[in-house]
Amino acid sequence: xxxxxxxxxxxxxxEHRAKITAFSGWEMPLYYTSxxxxxxxxxxxxxxxxxxxxxRIRVKGKxxxxxxxxxxxxDIEGLGIGKVHYAFxxxxxxxxxxxxxxxxxxxxxxxxxxxxxxxxVLSWFHQHQGKHAVxxxxxxxxxGMLSIQGPKAQxxxxxxxxxxxxxxxxxxxxxxxxxxxxxxxxxTGYTGEDGFELYFGALYTTTLWEKLLHIGTSDGLVPVGLGxxxxxxxxxxxxxxxxxxxxxxxxxxxxLSKFIKLDKxxxxxxxxxxxxxxxxxxxxxxxFQMLDRSIPRQGYEIRHQDNTIGNVTSGTFSPTLQKGIxxxxxxxxxxxxxxxxxxxIQGKPHPAEIIxxxxxxxxxxx
Amino acid sequence: xxxxxxxxxxYTRTHEWARVHNDEVTVGITAYATDQMNKEIVNVDLPTVGxxxxxxxxxxxxxxxxxxxxxxxxxxxxxxxxxxxxxDDPAIVASSPFQEGWMIKIRMQSAEDLKSLLxxxxxxxxxxSEE
Numbered sequence: 001x002x003x004x005x006x007x008x009x010x011x012x013x014x015e016h017r018a019k020i021t022a023f024s025g026w027e028m029p030l031y032y033t034s035x036x037x038x039x040x041x042x043x044x045x046x047x048x049x050x051x052x053x054x055x056r057i058r059v060k061g062k063x064x065x066x067x068x069x070x071x072x073x074x075d076i077e078g079l080g081i082g083k084v085h086y087a088f089x090x091x092x093x094x095x096x097x098x099x100x101x102x103x104x105x106x107x108x109x110x111x112x113x114x115x116x117x118x119x120x121v122l123s124w125f126h127q128h129q130g131k132h133a134v135x136x137x138x139x140x141x142x143x144g145m146l147s148i149q150g151p152k153a154q155x156x157x158x159x160x161x162x163x164x165x166x167x168x169x170x171x172x173x174x175x176x177x178x179x180x181x182x183x184x185x186x187x188t189g190y191t192g193e194d195g196f197e198l199y200f201g202a203l204y205t206t207t208l209w210e211k212l213l214h215i216g217t218s219d220g221l222v223p224v225g226l227g228x229x230x231x232x233x234x235x236x237x238x239x240x241x242x243x244x245x246x247x248x249x250x251x252x253x254x255x256l257s258k259f260i261k262l263d264k265x266x267x268x269x270x271x272x273x274x275x276x277x278x279x280x281x282x283x284x285x286x287x288f289q290m291l292d293r294s295i296p297r298q299g300y301e302i303r304h305q306d307n308t309i310g311n312v313t314s315g316t317f318s319p320t321l322q323k324g325i326x327x328x329x330x331x332x333x334x335x336x337x338x339x340x341x342x343x344x345i346q347g348k349p350h351p352a353e354i355i356x357x358x359x360x361x362x363x364x365x366x
Numbered sequence: 367x368x369x370x371x372x373x374x375x376x377y378t379r380t381h382e383w384a385r386v387h388n389d390e391v392t393v394g395i396t397a398y399a400t401d402q403m404n405k406e407i408v409n410v411d412l413p414t415v416g417x418x419x420x421x422x423x424x425x426x427x428x429x430x431x432x433x434x435x436x437x438x439x440x441x442x443x444x445x446x447x448x449x450x451x452x453x454d455d456p457a458i459v460a461s462s463p464f465q466e467g468w469m470i471k472i473r474m475q476s477a478e479d480l481k482s483l484l485x486x487x488x489x490x491x492x493x494x495s496e497e
Contacts, residue, residue, distance in 0.1 A: 019404065034406055035431040227432050293453075295409050295429040317408045317431045324409070345411070346424050346436065 007052035008205045024116035026053045035227035039319040045220025046150035055118030057111040061134035075261040079104045084171045084186050086259050088251045090269030095247040114241045144205035149195030156216040179211050192236025192360050231316050237358035244313040254285045284335040290324035291351040301344040304334050325359050370397040377489035384440040391441050394468040398493050403430035405460035410452050417445045441479040447471040
């Protein structure tokens with residue numbers, strides 16, 4: 001039995017009347033005021049997220065690039081210093097062990113994993129280390145991690161750093177001073193908005209959190225819980241490990257083949273992915289919206305006429321569209337945009353339509 | 367915790383309430399239940415008039431942004447009226463759970479069926495134990 005984990009901001013969350021929920025072995029805020037209000041704040045102003053529960057693995061040593069190229073699907077050799085990319089860690093069958101972001105710094109790489117996979121990925125790395133000259137270190141407890149997201153994120157963050165954020169492109173990062181802390185600042189996020197993720201010495205977590213909220217209040221910055229994190233990412237059609245990505249689904253079925261580099265040297269899962277990329281996929285991850293007022297949820301059955309064609313992997317009420325939206329794996333024949341499907345709720349079929357991903361795309365800013 | 371528990375109605379362990387008028391039973395969900403959803407109610411799905419309901423079986427769904435909550439039938443019988451207002455504007459359920467936010471009216475078959483429901487004091491005990 002593993003003890004429940006808390007981030008160093010837990011006391012702050014409780015003192016600020018957050019509704020607490022269990023998440024991947026952690027107790028985290030579900031919301032502070034309401035999911036809808038926090039969602040709208042991120043879409044229209046800015047929101048601040050405590051992400052200290054995320055897994056972070058620092059890989060050092062001279063074989064780090066070769067090693068990570070073997071462990072992940074994307075090409076880290078071709079990635080520039082100061083850049084981040086999205087990648088999968090697959091099992092030999094091509095199933096997804098985790099989806100990660102990888103930061104390539106001058107003398108190390110940082111692999112950011114889902115909370116639920118912190119230990120899994122760490123031991124998977126150790127297990128496959130072999131003769132690679134690498135040093136694999138769990139950086140999860142030594143590093144704090146916050147995210148500031150929304151159209152006002154840049155102007156708020158710029159007040160506490162000298163780094164010219166306007167020059168920082170999407171999926172680039174800099175190592176710079178943020179308030180009193182040295183931090184990695186990347187233009188990344190999981191909301192469909194412009195925004196940044198910050199990594200810094202864990203000791204600075206609370207002061208940085210409070211500092212950002214203090215200077216951002218006038219611009220509408222609010223703390224945001226996991227509830228809105230989920231509605232924001234789903235509107236942006238960003239998949240969630242455990243729901244939309246699992247060890248029995250491949251990145252190809254999830255429609256994320258651009259993060260797999262089949263032409264690079266051997267990596268775990270390559271053979272299976274090459275062979276399935278040469279044949280017809282039997283199922284695909286599709287996004288759908290409800291045509292009535294009902295709301296799809298994870299696990300609900302998807303039908304076409306009387307036939308079961310899949311299951312909902314993520315579903316919610318979309319605060320932006322004001323209707324039920326979801327994603328799920330459906331048989332290839334029914335995954336085309338515009339296809340009519342039925343979602344079974346309490347034994348009753350509710351009409352839905354496959355739509356082009358994503359549900360929400362922000363208007364270009366700056 | 368919301369202890370708004372009107373004295374003139376019956377309750378269920380699943381947080382529905384039932385107000386009896388002759389053989390007609392009006393059904394809704396309690397203020398405590400709407401609190402559990404942070405009052406963010408975005409959808410209500412109800413049966414149509416004429417549907418025969420079985421005691422303790424699901425008769426509908428209430429959705430918050432986060433999750434779906436099944437509604438359970440407090441007494442068996444036929445649905446004789448559905449509150450169109452809550453279907454059109456689900457937020458009414460949270461703003462007035464015991465009055466305008468009612469959901470359906472059931473024609474009860476026998477007053478015996480009320481015996482399994484909770485009295486206000488029992489319901490108060492139940493939500494205290496859930497906290």
